Amino acid sequence: MGYRSDIRFLIPIENYTKLKNDCLEKYKDGSHFNFLEKEETREDSYKRIFVYFGWDNLKWSDDEEAEQIEAAVLDCDNYHMVRIGENWDDLDENHNLYDTDVDCIQIVRKFEEEKLAA
Secondary structure (H helix, E strand, O other), X not given: OOOOEEEEEEEEHHHHHHHHHHHHHHOOOOOOOOOOOEEEEEXXXXXXXXXXXXXXXXXXOOOHHHHHHHHHHHOOOOEEEEEEEOOOOOEEEEEEOOOOXXXXXXXXXXXXXXXXXX
């Protein structure tokens, strides 16, 4: 089964389009990475478009395709990436969002205190 993580990225749409096309070319059937699992666009005050995307419960470490995606993201001028591992204290965050005010990735932990139905 292996160790699983939840991964989120935020990159400019131009970089996202190139990354998506590169992955679809490599995996022609689209089976390896489903980019539509979590995908939305965000705009900054300069009208630049960013794409927020990622996966839940993904085996991320020691994966060739994951390394390809991470390398492409780190090559962007503006990016934000967050990986939350299975262990409570396993959190990696890396970013380079210095010339934009786009809504970045937010990590929220909260108590669920709904009353259970009797």
